[in-house]
Amino acid sequence: MNGKVSTTRTKLERGRSALGPALELVHTGRAPTRAVLTSELGVTRATAGAVAAELEALGLIQVDSRPGSAAGSQGRPSHRLSVRESGPVAIAAQVHADGFRAALVGLGGRLVATAPGCVTVTADPAQVIGEVVDDCARLLRDSGLRCVGAGLAVPSAVAEPEGTALNPLHIAWPAGAPVSEIFADCVREAGIPGPAFTGNDVNLAALAEHRHGAGRGAQHLLCVATGHRGVGGALVLDGRLHTGSSGLALEVGHLTVNPEGRPCHCGGRGCLDVETDPLAFLVAARREPGPEESLLKQAGDLLRTEYEDAAVRGAAEELIDRLGLGLAGLVNILNPDRIILGGLHRALLDADPERLRAVVADRSLWGRSGSVPILPCTLDHNSLVGAAELAWQPVLDDPLAALA
Amino acid sequence: MNGKVSTTRTKLERGRSALGPALELVHTGRAPTRAVLTSELGVTRATAGAVAAELEALGLIQVDSRPGSAAGSQGRPSHRLSVRESGPVAIAAQVHADGFRAALVGLGGRLVATAPGCVTVTADPAQVIGEVVDDCARLLRDSGLRCVGAGLAVPSAVAEPEGTALNPLHIAWPAGAPVSEIFADCVREAGIPGPAFTGNDVNLAALAEHRHGAGRGAQHLLCVATGHRGVGGALVLDGRLHTGSSGLALEVGHLTVNPEGRPCHCGGRGCLDVETDPLAFLVAARREPGPEESLLKQAGDLLRTEYEDAAVRGAAEELIDRLGLGLAGLVNILNPDRIILGGLHRALLDADPERLRAVVADRSLWGRSGSVPILPCTLDHNSLVGAAELAWQPVLDDPLAALA
DNA sequence: TGAGTTTGTGCCGCAACTAAACAAACTGCG
């Protein structure tokens, strides 16, 4: 009765269940062509074709029938799949000790637009979050693009399901501030469509690195990073952030790495937190620490430019040994297949990768029988991209439902 | 054309994808009736009915149409679902310092038969495993039941995918013994059908407790337990054992819990392993340790019968404090929603639950804002039942494929 | 005894696939 109409409609409404996995494959760059998509999904060519066509119809991806004579193998060249340039974006916001920043992030972790960012962070979370959301709204208006949701990265553990920031001490916010609720309210008031999410910055950095950076392909990815003060950790298991039962997992800052070390506010002494952060490095190198919001830069610059200096080198080696001890402890507990380091830890790895790898291998129980790769983070603005990943997640889980 | 035949066949071949989840619900006791099964699966009554009928046709479960006037609510009583008594079984074997043991375990973690077990464990893994598998084969022959596979629990970390025992020191086996391969070979030679699996005993105990014991319903279950010597840990995430990327996760024995403690073979000092095991307890209580293979019993008996003794009580409190420190460290990293303790740790919890909970709450970062429940293991032979769970897993994942 | 409630069952239809046959687009070789 309705041959042509039914054919078209069938194409559009097909592939519901494989839609999410397919989009994720394109999003993470693991499906550059339709042929690869077919094999990665484990479905027939017909199904993969229908799925790709539907994602294109939704305005999320682009299918290039004419790949312009690709290289290599024989046979008919496969259609090229890519993220659609003018497709929807996610709002991403980040607050840290040296300011805040707003951005629009498309599929594939592509930064579409960035607001310059502000350097003053006041003690009132509602004010700061309100300002950064205003920046976001402005970016979105100027771009004229569709928005799927918003994500915020904060330098604090975020307790779920309440969404409260438990230790935002380094940005002078009150402990227990309901950042999740504040952000969601601001987003709604600014007229930004879609759901709003909030997460810890290191967690979100790890998520971004797993999907678009140094963590790609890892099944059990451990990420450890410093900001200006303190140490954060994150674990990505099978592509999903592991935040524990209430969002507080991977608080790795209080592993003991130096029994004779300085006391820590947690009640112990020699914690990773106070033994391997930028302040600890500057103190160990006998330098005068500058203002809190530039400790990371100060320590990183010192490490890179004056590594010949005996005091600097000695401090670096001391921190590398302590960091290695902490990482070994985490390896024994989590058994990751890859470790990535950010902040000062990344700089320490760059300074002497062999020393760090040796310490980890020596102090982890099974280090001798196969050591874990330790790599630096590679993504710019990984927390920002990770915040956007939160907002993209519902679309990746079920594109049809999320864009309805 | 074939109305009746097609109807019957449809019933039998229906519900393929929901079959596994449904069996798991019955297996873990979360679906006592068909009505509950319907809501837990989130499907229609028709689908749940077809699924239950197929599981019954496979000989796995029993559907009682006449529940004999159940209690409580109004409306038509639902059909009662239960594990079939004379259904298939899994072979379970366990090797530990004080002997080995064989059993048959049905669905629901029901011990169908147990071999008395032997108390001599030689240094040759092939010989020991061969003997225990012979016991298993005898049990299976005598029972006349169908077998879905076999599982072995060993007191050592088991590296995947090779299946080698990395630290079976307390049973005098050589490090790196290919226990997985040995077990699989023995099982095949003994004529036992189905696949063979090997795992660490604490991991398997945690799995069993999660499905049938104190860990039921936990989403992030942490289990810590002692044998006669040393400490083991396990984590069950969303119903699945988390063994890390190569099976070596949750080697929790080398967390530092006493900076001034005794040196450990790992290179550190004051490790959980040497500070909270039965030997440590006996030494702290100034008692003469007996033979290695009865340290757990000796320490447990001492703790239960002479808690009034000042030295015993002092030792217990010392160990509780150290254990609490270790657990707090794990809480900070893993953020579980429940902790269960086995071996001597279980006895320590029983001796003074408040003290242990207070230490964990005090030393975990977010302890004040909601502490983790800490419970004793409740299952007899939990490692044995857990070994059977390994063998049952393929059936739980896809009953049709596994029983074909 | 009848109303109300909850559950089991049969039937229809459909969305989401697979399988198979065919068409299209490339490479490489003679």
Added chain:
DNA sequence: CGCAGTTTGTTTAGTTGCGGCACAAACTCA
């Protein structure tokens, strides 16, 4: 240039697992 060989896209015809619905069955309660 033409043709075989290879790989991919497309179309068509099933297959199937499941939802929706209507109705029957089995209980409680008044």
